[in-house]
Amino acid sequence: MNNHFQYGIDHLTIGKAVDISVGRLKAALGPASIAKINASAAAVSEIVAENRTVYGINTGFGILANTPISEADTRTLQYKILQSHSVGVGEPIQPEIAKLMMITKVHALSQGYSGAQLSTLERICWFINQDIIPVVPEKGSVGASGDLAPLAHLCLPLIGLGEVFENGVRKPAAQVLAAHGLEPIQLGPKEGLALINGTQFILAHAVKAVQRMLNCLDAADIIGAMSLEALTGTQAPFENRLHQLRPFEGNQLVAQRLRKILADSDIMQSHVDCGRVQDPYSLRCMPQVHGASRNAWLHLKSLTEIELNSVTDNPIVFDAQHTISGGNFHGQPLALPLDYNCFAAAEIGNISDRRCYLLLEGKWGLPMLLMNNVGLNSGFMIPQYTTAALVTENKTLCFPASADSIPTSLGQEDHVSMGSISGRKLNQVLDNLEFILSIELLSACQAIEFRRPLKSSPVLEFAHSHVREFVEFASEDRIFARDIEQITRMIRDFSFVNKVHAFATRSGHPLNEGFDAYQL
Structure with missing residues (x-):
């Protein structure tokens, strides 16, 4: 190299x-x-x-x-x-x-x-x-x-x-x-x-957002799979032949990742004949929802890399005899995909919050609020309040800045992109998304322990044990903000995803195999 x-x-x-x-x-x-x-x-x-x-x-x-x-x-x-x-x-x-x-x-x-x-x-x-x-x-x-x-x-x-x-x-x-x-x-x-x-202000925010959003997308698949396991969901909706009939690449990648993450799970095998016909959408439709956000991310990545190697000055000096005063400085090419990636990132938080809610309902063998002694204890009720608040905050950040333009320079510059706001907003949405995913991971790790002595897949058992190095099982209420902070740090510094991916590769289940475009 x-x-x-x-x-x-x-x-x-x-x-x-x-x-x-x-x-x-x-x-x-x-x-x-x-x-x-x-x-x-x-x-x-x-x-x-x-x-x-x-x-x-x-x-x-x-x-x-x-x-x-x-x-x-x-x-x-x-x-x-x-x-x-x-x-x-x-x-x-x-x-x-x-x-x-x-x-x-x-x-x-x-x-x-x-x-x-x-x-x-x-x-x-x-x-x-x-x-x-x-x-x-x-x-x-x-x-x-x-x-x-x-x-x-x-x-x-x-x-x-x-x-x-x-x-x-x-x-x-x-x-x-x-x-x-x-x-x-x-x-x-x-x-x-x-x-x-x-456009270097817009561009730098886009570079950082592309890196952070990929990490969140990867984390969402792993965490969503753990929630599905804890809720005894089925992996049938992730079958390859199903997604070949609607072959969006992002969907196919997520379905493949879920199949590999869930491979060789004892929990999955334990309820094959349970009689449950369908899972809720937040479990069943992860390939479609997570995949759509991956496709949006791929578009942003592609355009950002074009901009990284572009000349965005004005005028452009070709030589002493040839200069052109044009508009290569205009931020619209990145403003639009930055805005719609706000929606894509916010939707990953939205579906994650739905899974948090499902984990608390007390269905399918899990205790209500993920704790045996509730009443005296509130269990995991209130962390989901935080995800609900963050999801709504992200929705308020989804108004597209690029949909607006205010003339400047006395009308000489009569259409502007507002892409700088788009870039800043996307990173704010990602800030919130990292917290939401952390709370789902905290809840899923708690929930999956109620399936013992059965074990999940090797990949998810590794992910669970990694989290447990830093955050213990909660048998009673405590200050969950500290747990959330610790897990958010693991997501935000990429260590959670990187360690799980490395384990999956060592185990013969490389999660992104065949989808090189969806990597940095």
Whole structure:
């Protein structure tokens, strides 16, 4: 495996972007990308020297596009755009997402169509490699003309302004540069515009959401299977021949995963002739519901990887004689799939909550509220209140931001994507989904112990024993928030899914076999 990535040349995937951000993959500017960067910067210098009018190089911005800027002021213009556009509000985004913004910005500018100087890109790489992360407020982008406000904040430290996180501590950027013996960079013509034009705020949120949502989808199959076992449900609805008749790939993948997760279960064999005709939809229709969300996820993954390798600047500098002022900065291509993945993620939480409810009803041999001595104890009644609250909160987050547009720049920018809101909302929905799945896993682990001495499948027994390393069976009420927090941590850091998948593979039941597209 190649452990080095060349910005502007190599193909960037979601997995590689994440690996660069956490230090698993080294990335740098190579000779080929340096040549393209220098040629593009030289083309901009030639445009300035010949005094040819090109938007953003020697004109104002937005509605001021027809306002000429003298050659003497072309550099000053670039400093002013970073300052004037730094109008973000709210809490800072997670440093991890800001770092992904820098990585994707370097990759876009290194393709050599933006006129950025090599020294500027080298400085951004220095911030990435030193893990010194700009402070970027979460709100203020309309998702067109680029993610202007967040990108302006992201790039302020390059010129010694704004703030950064260093070792988790928020500090003035000028102080940090001085401590490392560095001076602010000197921006050239067009560079300020190149730095703030682009979709990197939307894109970084999409990268993180794709990674997190895949983990939730994988967890939902495992946890849903454990709930089905605890409720003595049947695996007949997961038969391959059934899903060949309606061959959506996501459905087929989920059905395969459920078959492998449930393989060789004593619990399943114990009730083959129980006489129950059908299970409730939240058990029987997991391939259809989980699968539909997987198909939505796949679409988002595909479009995100196109955007990761795209040039989203404006104007585009092909050479000194050919520049095009277009709309590659517009966030609509990601705004729409981000919005509908809000629905897809929310539905995984919705069906998970239904399974939580089923586990509490006291049917099919389980005690009501999953505890023998209820009355004095409330059992697992109240954790389901939390899933109900989170499911409803997610529904309120499902209004599509991309369905709205408010004109900006005095009407010059009269249709915007609001994709920055779409990206933030999807990650909020995923926050809630991780809690919902954790509560279902807590409940399913409790419920399956009432089937003893029968054992579930090897995969589910492994999953159950892994949870029991951290959270004990509850014979009476306790502060369940602590259990929820512990299990959520296992889901959120991917350790639960990764360990179960590794066990399944070692056991000869690789869960995603034949469905490589549905992996990172």
